[in-house]
Amino acid sequence: MFEKDTLSVLGDGNNTYEDAVSPPIFQTSTFGGGYEYSYTRLSNPTRSLLERALAKLESSSYAFAFSSGLGAVNTVFSMLKNGDRVLLSDDLYGGTYRLAMNIFSKYGIEFEFIDMSKSENVRQRIDVKTRMVFAESPTNPMMKVAPIAEIAEICKEKGVIFAIDNTFLTPYFQNPIKLGADIVIHSATKFLSGHHDTVAGAVITDNEEIADTIRFISMTLGNALSPFDSWLTLRGLRTLPMRMEKHQENAFAVAEFLKTRKEVRSVIYPGLLEHSGHELMKTQSSGFGGVVSFTVEDVDIAKKLILGGKIIKFAESLGGFRSLITYPLTQTHASIPKEIRERIGITDKLLRLSVGLENKKDIIEDLAFMLDGD
Template sequence: MVHGSGEWEDQTGCISIPIYQSATFKHKGLNQSTGYDYSRLQNPTREELEKTIAKLEGGKEGLAFSTGMAAIDCVARLLKPGEHIIISDDLYGGTYRLFEDVYKVYGIESTYVDTTDLEKITMELKDNTKAIYMETPSNPMMKVSDIGKISALAKEKGLITIVDNTFLTPYFQRPMDFGADIVVHSGTKFLGGHNDTLAGLLVASREDLIEKLRFTQVSIGATLSPFDSWLILRGIKTLAIRLEKQQENAKHIALWLKNCDAVEKVYYPGFKEHEGYEISLKQTSGFGSIISFTVKEKKAIGKVLEEVEIVTFAESLGGVESLITYPYLQTHASIPEEIRNRMGVTDKLLRLSVGIENVNDIIYDLSKSLN
């Protein structure tokens, strides 16, 4: 992680890859190219990031986009009108909005399924099903899907398996080791790690998929800028130490929340009683630092969000600063209320992204409003 792809060299001996802030590149003559023509097509800084994330995930190639949603949009364009995709029913609201409000218009069918249940997935398969898309752990209910079993089912049926690995990153989870074809990241989150840039990343394990994804990437043009590529590369250098500290903090905070009188239930895969605990032990090397929890009384929501000082009330997650979010009205507002309530994304749910601050300071900050 610290040294990136290991493929980049420069005669100057730079330790940090330069930011190639150039829109276009000089040709020496007709049919002569350095390999770089125009930065929408490729840029040396972005290329280093793409090689780095591919190496970390164990895939053939990576692709970097201007946002996480641009990366998911590129995946969605693998589907043709009349084709069908199965998607985790507990997922980021922006992903739901993309498939329901954008691609549904173009004839792409979507079915939302509890992907922790292989039987339910099997029951929803159709003749026109082409892919299975899952978040694991899911956002925000922290449900864990068995990547290996789902990938095996998909291969048997000739389907593409897509895994959103934003919450754990390749440091804690490598979906391709369990058969996934495409891995998705919002690089804005843990990979960047500092809440200072937007980015999306894809990694693919199959040449046929890479060719299609790359064509869409350069045709649509939502590619990551050189400077933002450099910021994500810089973030990846400290990914391991950040995630270890954030997870250590999260374990203490999750246990404290579990014993807090104002809290009704805590959703954290690191608890042995969590439904996905055994699967997590099999396919991950860590549980991450995202915790969701419900409070017993709705009035506590406003109190927490207004009174926290060290923890920041803001959308997003994965940065060094602890952030708390109200999914019901923020990240999942685009999902119909009936579905939100069924999934557990109620008006009493909060999602906490644990940062690297002193854990006692975080707990004290939360206790002021919860106790």
């Protein structure tokens, strides 16, 4: 098996289309002749190249690409039926919360949000109705780390599906399926495509039965990724390893810088020794990623930061080439009820910075400029 940087470059290593080094985009809705492909909602050669590359990177046999990260989560939730219970991380992307509570709970599926940083919490809350455990690790935006192997063990013992949203670390830094998870989900909009030009998602599994179910749901819901967006995501994937290394190097520098500033109350980056999940993460991931959350002393400082700087842009999303600053309270986590937000720490003093690929000295100068500006 090749190393991950080689796998990212080669994709599935099996592009035989006229021996083109960059594969063609099969921009067709339908196919004649009874070959492998029949209709693009079901499958498409460009999408298959991306799916095979993603499966390899996650050390798995099956991958499915979707029209967004939430499209991927929607597909995984669609495996559930009336009466099922799901345990989710109490701190997770607001859109996943909204999908669970505003759509799937209407169909009689129960969702409970728990702190997954301790596997004991999962063991205590699993009951006979629990069908799925869904975790982010690290979580968005509070960067809590879940003990993946321990939770996987509990889920296996209880016959429960364990799904992990691996968006923040990507397969370059973390392979949850190798640690025992059943399903990996990605918002490929983020680091995987990496260029702020695509919205995409993925579901990956090594379990044939789950793969058959996901394939059926995708075909039925009609939410698979278009050929062009598959091609863009595949193109992004080629440079994933080097981008992740640089995102991480810059994130470390930014985290250390923020620690020196009196306006900053706390810096939440799992690469920092003092982060509560640091030691655990070293055992299950080969890196800490490129997202740094932090709290400031007062709301006026937060307001200054969200004006943006010369480099850092105030915008939703993460994982692209450009440094983006996000205000979870009004953006990514606006759908989460106030009492839950406050309990988990999403306050008016919290910011999330997706550290981009610019020079780290320039990013830090920009942050200093934003903090100093009146």
